[in-house]
Amino acid sequence: MEPVVKVENLSKKFGEFIATNAISFEVNKGEIFGFLGANGAGKTTAMRMLSGLLTPSSGQAFVAGFDVATQAELVKKNIGYMSQKFSLYEDLTIQENIEFYGGIYELSRQEIKDRSKGIVDKFQLASVKNKLVKTIPLGWKQKLAFALALIHKPKVVFLDEPTGGVDPITRRQFWDLIYEAANDGVTIFITTHYMDEAEYCDRVSIMVDGLIKALGTPSELKKSFDVDSMDAVFQLLARGTANK
């Protein structure tokens, strides 16, 4: 099976500074891949290249079957993206946000109708769908943002600290949604600062100073560093030299 994300010696330089230094890895269909690293380790740069927003300096990456350097527009159309700063329009209603995103991804009227019904039913939004997004609770916004990142049925979805700042119950409900999407075959590429969430991933990579310093299942990583939590693995590894 062809991996959904395939990265080979991917690098990005800003002047003399090497933000991402020849990283290589693959992510399979339906896998939950945790992309960890300290602030400034190069995660954002790598994510931006993988989502077709930034051209690599060298190396190659294929996402959903497309080359991020030469087919950036196709990459963007075939991935979903959600960040902590939910890209919802606060002054539009829930229904209008759904239609707007459906439009952006060039879905047909019928598709938009079907999927918006799907989202409204699934999250029990019928009574609030005509409310402005800015008036709904944060937990709902987060779930809606995730549903919208998946509205065009992308093969892979990039989640950039999706659970920052939410309460502990909502945070866990959000992971239920992630598992469900992964189970449906969507590949999940996620960053987080919650180390308990690193344990929920199928595999985890840890970036340090532009390099991938560790890659494996949580249990493999804990075993190889002889510690009992991903937090301990992270504390051992994550502080490279750049921030000292």
Place this chain on the structure above:
Amino acid sequence: MEKYAIQIESLTKRYDEVLALDQVSLHVEEGELFGLIGPDGAGKTTLIKILVTIIGADDGKASILEMDTRQAKKSIREIVGYMPGRFSLYPDLSVEENLSFFARAFDTTITENYSLIESIYDQLKPFKDRKAGALSGGMKQKLSLCCALIHRPKILLLDEPTTGVDAVSRKEFWQMLREIKSQGITILVSTPYMDEANLCDRIAFLQGGKILSIDSPKNITDQFPWQLFAIKSQQKYALIEWLRAWEKVSYCYAFGEYLHVAFEDNTIQAKALNNYLKTGSISASEITVISPTIEDTFIYLMEHGTRC
């Protein structure tokens, strides 16, 4: 009567239809490191902004060292240090220029209170000529802290200083807070990270504008009323599904590779639990009784409310 560093009584603040603070009362003692723990939208920022006299409350009373936040704005601003949630320094000024700007605004100099910020500022020194806007996130955070401390405030108020900060840098930041506390400065810090609560002397759980509980971290976790089990199994999802389906389960949440489970019925012990798992063809590699974490207790209080 004891003089509190911060005293808040029935504080209420409304933004249109949203009740940001709903009759919040608490006090912070002098020299205390007090944590305001809660998710986004809990009211943490509103509370801190009222304390530093940026906004006014609709109802109730807040005072800093017995000075009323409505009347003594100027005196309060002289004795508090405030680090807002969003980076608020001058991006076009250098590190050193920002610091000396804040020092002058408070009628002091960098050298006068240097001992207070020395250990933090030492890490910034190599970049002292760099524009603040060009610093990394961690460095911006350290500079903001230095600027909030440069006039040697009596009380330091920090609004989510560690949000979006990685796990290693968060630990370092809390180490700095302990050092500042040891110099006799009272600290009120807000955070959405439950694990940071353990590093405070006392904490307030805030959720939806209301206080769920106020106490020391130890006493807070004592409020979790049931025996708590941590279960580990290779069949992670089957384990969750199977336990959620059991009507006897009162509490069931994932914590990293473990599942935390509790029963109101305290006759259920590990053996009975294991037997139930077997009926679902689930084998647990570990079932242990553990002490509840801060996060367990927060979840419990969210679901069941306060008991007072």
